[in-house]
Amino acid sequence: xDWYTFLIIxxxxxxxxxVGGATFAEVHLIRALRDGTMSRDENSIMQAxxxxxxxxxxxxxxxxxxxFVLARLEEHTGLLYSIKLWAKLxxxxxxxxxxxxxQLRWIPLxxxxxxxxxxxxxxLILGALGRGEYSFFWIYAVYIAAIIIVYFVLRxxxxxxxxxxx
Amino acid sequence: MSQFLATxxxxxxxxxxxxxxxxxxxxxxxxxxxxxxxxxxxxAWTALLGFLLSWMTGAYYYVVHYGVAVxxxxxxxxxxxxHKIFMEAKEHVFLLIPFLAVVALFAVYxxxxxxxxxxxxxxxxxxxxxxxxxxxxxxxxxxxxGGVR
Numbered sequence: 614x615d616w617y618t619f620l621i622i623x624x625x626x627x628x629x630x631x632v633g634g635a636t637f638a639e640v641h642l643i644r645a646l647r648d649g650t651m652s653r654d655e656n657s658i659m660q661a662x663x664x665x666x667x668x669x670x671x672x673x674x675x676x677x678x679x680x681f682v683l684a685r686l687e688e689h690t691g692l693l694y695s696i697k698l699w700a701k702l703x704x705x706x707x708x709x710x711x712x713x714x715x716q717l718r719w720i721p722l723x724x725x726x727x728x729x730x731x732x733x734x735x736x737l738i739l740g741a742l743g744r745g746e747y748s749f750f751w752i753y754a755v756y757i758a759a760i761i762i763v764y765f766v767l768r769x770x771x772x773x774x775x776x777x778x779x
Numbered sequence: 780m781s782q783f784l785a786t787x788x789x790x791x792x793x794x795x796x797x798x799x800x801x802x803x804x805x806x807x808x809x810x811x812x813x814x815x816x817x818x819x820x821x822x823a824w825t826a827l828l829g830f831l832l833s834w835m836t837g838a839y840y841y842v843v844h845y846g847v848a849v850x851x852x853x854x855x856x857x858x859x860x861x862h863k864i865f866m867e868a869k870e871h872v873f874l875l876i877p878f879l880a881v882v883a884l885f886a887v888y889x890x891x892x893x894x895x896x897x898x899x900x901x902x903x904x905x906x907x908x909x910x911x912x913x914x915x916x917x918x919x920x921x922x923x924x925g926g927v928r
Binding site: 667671674675678679681682684685686688690693694702706709712713716717 | 780785788789792793796797799800803804806807810811907914917921924925927
């Protein structure tokens, strides 16, 4: 197996773990809070899901930088001028910052969830899009609109399934 | 570029990323109400060793190859600022990071022994600073790589 194939496989595994982890984090969170409290077992499931998310995030970054190094060694630095790639890098950065903000509780849970969920799917979609002309502005306009939509969808789901404390 | 230099460059990047992942993990665990100290200490050690080894392999690549073969191409190319601003900043900022990682490790050991909110805030700030500087240095590395055309 050559290095490029190895990096592609690692990148896909990282994305799958991240997107799957982000999806199941939301599903588990809603299921765990349906009775208004989070039990010890439910908390351990959430921790396991977040651990998988972190592994996915790390593999994604490691393999992503692997592509950079490979491009540098093979003198194919044209890759580094792709708007799609810089947009994806920015979104991966947002995933990392959002995780820190959520842990510090400096961002409301629903907004943090919407950003994490949308960002992982955005990274997946940007990675899957073929070569072509992309506008940085439009990528981020669609991304921000998607975060707002996901926020309202999550809010409706939480309102429907999670009892409010008075 | 020789196989040895290519390996040094790859190790510089990979070890730096492992260190960044480890310092990110250290930060995420230290700010918890009850940090799992075994994981925190292991992550802080991994970060320190990763940064030190990345520093050494990067320094070797920089001194032996970059200054002679890469820098002149960037400076005479389309994006001279990739070296003049980003590499110059990167090579100086990176000098600080292993020392910050040492301080972070000591702080983690101290916090494990004594619960002290002020020390926890200060340690979190040091770890966060290391993380942010590490991310900026990594991003500068990408920009410098893109400066070679």
